[in-house]
Amino acid sequence: MSRIRQFRWDDYDLVTDVWRQAGAEVITRAELEAKLERDPELFLVADAEDAIAGVVMGTYDGRRGWIFRLAVHPAYRRQGLATRLVAELEDRLRALGCPRINLLVLPDNDAGLRFWQSLGYLPCPDVLCTKPLTTP
Template sequence: MTAIRAARTSDAAAVIALWRACDLTRPWNDPQADFDRALGHAAATVLVAEKGSAIAGTVMAGFDGHRGWIYYLGVAPARRGEGLARRLLDAACDWLRGQGCPKVELMVRDGNDAATLYRHLGWEPQGVQVFGRWLAR
């Protein structure tokens, strides 16, 4: 049975290894800092799917007071196709609902066919462009 639970500080290495295996890391993001910030913030969480002591999937969620956002959805290559992403997304949405969050959004990098999965699971394109600006690096 694969259970979903909140990540602990001690999960950092396994979670970051999974992010790397899922090609979710980018040179401009420090995954350890991303993990630490999420666990250190009351309005953010990282959830993991775990079987035995092996972490098979992750998702990060945060509530900014207006919208919930989801990041770092990844499932270990050997565990794909079992419904873990669906369960992780449901768990992230439940967590956000518990924060009083009315709507959740997520971003998909250009070229990632995960967009097909999100459409399949009922997520709708939002028709927005995303702009970013660094505040600290």
Template sequence: MDIRAFKSANRSAVIELWQACGLTRPWNDPDKDISRKLNVQPELFFIGEVDGKVIASAMAGYDGHRGSVFYLAVSPDYQHRGYGKLMMHRIEDALEAMGCPKLNIVVRSSNEKVLEFYDHLGYAADDVVILGKRLIPDA
């Protein structure tokens, strides 16, 4: 798999990937999420390709205190081949190069499959509660 920065030409393929992976929600417009990311640290928006086809993606960020990752996705047809692990290593390397001391990941508590994936990569649950407030509605 070749990992590189997202390009605008990848937009529809990435949205299709997110939909195939069940990552989209009615309250988050994926097209708007991509546009927002392209305005803030676009160099931390990665895609993975196999034979020119987008099969993976991840958006990362760093606020000077903690890193984060969202929309880590691997096409269902390509899962369990180590591609998600490669994407996470790329993100970790990029964030570490920026001086990021810790990476936080938000995973829905009901998503046991993804929690197990991150456990295998050495991530553990922190004793925190994630709070959210919608500032700009997408719908």
């Protein structure tokens, strides 16, 4: 059984492998450094012996929690790891006083939407807007 724990830098290569295997974009070290300065306790991995079986990243801005990058390596799927990762992240957000958690699911991700709904997350008709910023 995998153990859920906080991300460590020596996990980075294994975590990027999970993201790649799951078809997710890999977060660069520089982006991750900035995230870990804010709330490192909200970046969790499922540690399976000499591998990382799953990963989830959360953040809390003082008003809302967000879940990003939930991924489970294909070799470890259908074992409840995603549910355990989300439950641990929810517990940590709850302990910080977080009143609500948001996440994004791509419109064509039917399996993802079913998974999140099975955990009590409800679709909202909000429109996502985004703007990439360049650094000076």
